[in-house]
Amino acid sequence: MQHAFRSRSTRLGATIATVGVVALGAVSALSASAATGRAAAAEPAPVCTGYDTDGFTIFVQDDVDLGNSETEGSLALGGDLTLAADTNLVHSTGLTPAGYTLPVVDGDPTRLLVGGTLDLTAPGSLQVTSRDDVGPAQADRIGAIKFGDTGGLELTARSGVDRLHEAGGSVDAKPWVDVNDAAQQTFDGAHAVTYPGAASVVDSRFPALVAQGEALRTATGSDVATATLDGGVVTLTPGKLNVLTVDAATLGANAQLTFAGGTPGADTPFVVNVTDASGSTVHVPPLRGPEMPGQPSATDPNPWAPFVTWNLTGAGTTTVTGELVTGTILAPDVDLTLDASSPVEGQIVARSLVARGGEIHQYLAASSCTTPTPTPTATETTTTPAPTTPAPTPTESTTTPTPTGTTTSPAPVPSSTTTSPAPVVPVTSATPTATVLGTGGTAPSSPGNLATTGASLVGPLVAGVALVAAGLALLLVRRRTARG
Template sequence: MKKTITFSIGFLLSGIALMAQNPLTPAKGFNVMVKNNLTISSNETDGPMAVGGNLTIKGNYQVNIHSVGTYTGVEGKLIGLYVGGKVDYNAGNTVKVDNSRYVKIGDLSTSTVNNGNQGTETTRIVKKTLVTDINTIRNQNPRIELSTTQPVESVQIQKSEKLDMESIFSQLQDNSTLIANCQSSVDLYDTDKASNANKGKITANEIPSSGRVEVKLTRDKVNFLDLTGEQLNKISTLVFKDNIQPNSTTPFVINITEGTTINWNSIDISGIGDQQGQYILFNFPNTTTLTLKSRNNTIRGTILAPNADFEKTISSNIDGQVVALSYNQSGGENHYQVFSADVSGCQTNNKSLPVELATFKAQATDQQQTKLTWSTAQESNSSYFAIERSQDGKSFETIKTVAAQGKSTATKNYSFLDTNPSFGVNYYRLKQMDTDGTIHNLRMVSIIIDSPENRLHAVYPNPNHGESFAIRVQDADTQVKMISTQGIEISVSTHQIESRTLQVTPSHRLQTGTYLLRIQDHSGVYTKKVMIL
């Protein structure tokens, strides 16, 4: 029944046992780690939360309610809530960040940070408004409310504390893939039939209608159970046979390797407490849509679903970390039982995968086309690469194939120019085909392409690193001013590099964040945003 998983592999595979380390290490001790967008309606998270995209507030919520977490900012303060994008203040009252934890936000264009009249009250972050009365501003709902006074200027994410979500999730996806390649190593038993050690032994295809199953772990080794999504949902209660329970040297990994869309009926893992959650891992390497809506049982274990949009509506809790592409939580709690065991992944068919992908990047050109570049550190039996494009990150179409080097131990560089991207967000996925016909999904990137009406005064590259960038203009004497989200003007110099292109160079290296460009020419005044990484 074992299905070989061959997702993104970004490092060399050698030997049968790989990655003898904690596979959740890239999550940096966050209770919740989300690559794209996070929506919170209720209830709370014991530890810190990190989201690479936007945070949408739809209800009351508490963050970092226990004194846990490890990731610090430039001030040396522990971060309770990290938002790589912006905050959408949709509904609800208060998101409380407890235990004197700091908040970091990448895009403050929708937010105002307020420390009261004297600048010494506990920090509140609210929706940007034209209101000037400080007390009115502070009492807006919904809002983010800290239990400490954080300097206003420190809320903006700085370059040195920025989380590289592309790299983090590339590692998490690789780890998920390697773990999923490991074969089942535990025995299952039907407790209704088991009157002796072997009589009730069953396969994963023989889960009884009662849904009650015993699993026998082997002490002092990693124990794997391989299930399909359908088999997972047939188990309502799981008991550990002979009272051999998961611990740091006897972790239990449940690989759900089949099922891209799973409506998960939560399992009652009986006979253990919350603390055992740190030694149990539910691994969903192929799942792209995961919902937790049925059976109100506590999930004891970490959920590793780095390619999935995850929605949780049941009111019970998760005793473990949550790793997902996106996360929508409208019920229950996330407990800080971070995964605390080493798990060695397994390679495919005892041989290395054919490509070690080093980079895959997308960049908008001045013509608002997409330039894709990627490089490999080594190749073996590689036939070609396929580039797929999507507007929603879910439904992809192949737009180009590029011949691979085939066999190489040196760095090889590839590129492709997409001359017809869609306006708005474009997602690109890179696949690789072996000479034997095996297909490997490698990595996905996204980029924003301006529509024709926005191409005048297009900024490129955007995002950039704040050293210099270009603007397409219609007048050679166009005037440009750069302003921070706090209203501070940044000194810049400009010079014409082409007939309709100005190069803009700030007087000093800029901090990470979003800035406004005020562009004035004969036809009027325009405003553009530029993101500094």
């Protein structure tokens, strides 16, 4: 009987200790689960119109092939400039609001910023001037030109004009760039400047511009309205960011778009997401309505241009045409050919640009932002399994029944078979860290959450410790009995 008691007490003590260890492991796993389970959903980023081009009218990441009749505004490109025809880069001829100021690059008002160099194989020329500025010339409208690479170029003064042309070549041989109008203006004697950082000024803006275009394609939220197009009539909702999604073929089938319900304005920006534009021609129809029944003029400029965006982000390679393009052409990851027969009034953002056709007039896009409605994010919970501790194998004792009258003494238990108590897993106290979903960062611990979690774990923790203690006590009793 004594041996049977020892055997049962050994098994019972080991079992109780093992249950205690498992309980403590469960508490540890629950604590880890609670720590990772308090993940916070990331706040959605605002969706905005208004594009960071440093204030340039045309903003191109790579090369520009310039062959349109005229540009009123400024031009920045990260690559090389090719002049396919004789063209002008001027301040205003009356169709562009004259009061704008030029972008400032490295402290200088700048009308032309070229990251690379001038393509010396092209047949055209470029006049860069604030000529035709309405009103007296002002310093912030007199722009310099800056080239990242002026190797192979030289600047020659002739007839009141500084001409940039091929070094060692004839001053009258194209291509050339005439810098400013010295009869009207000077710029501290620095009309043409070598600026090695020109390319990085442009290139650094494009990741954000691409992300902005992609965000406009999927804009949602209480401040966003879905614009509709029916028979050439566009219905807008006043006071909302109005988004119209339309494929290139449907857009081009409309001779013009007429507004109903509202018109583009400071509180009603209008974005057209053009789909199926890759490798195709996008015909942008003119916009019509009571505020602008016909072509803009010097006395009646384009009132909607700052509030309209034609979003071609993701289109790859695209050609845009139109009789009057009102608003910004946003194509930051697109090799764009622009061949509009009449003015483009807005901004142009592209990966590369071939410009043909008519004029381009500066109307910088107005900034308007809306915060999308947060999308509920399922909280990810990572449960760390408790370490598996094998249950101790108690020494089994089998008593063989004996015939009546025969007394069988139980075999002595060798000391080597004494069962060691199950190892106790230490309980460590660590501050849980909540992972912020979508950011890869961490959020500060919440004292309220920790207090709640700690309270919920006290019961299992105490029970586990008690079970381990009880198991160890029984094992100690067994040892002492064995020694006696």
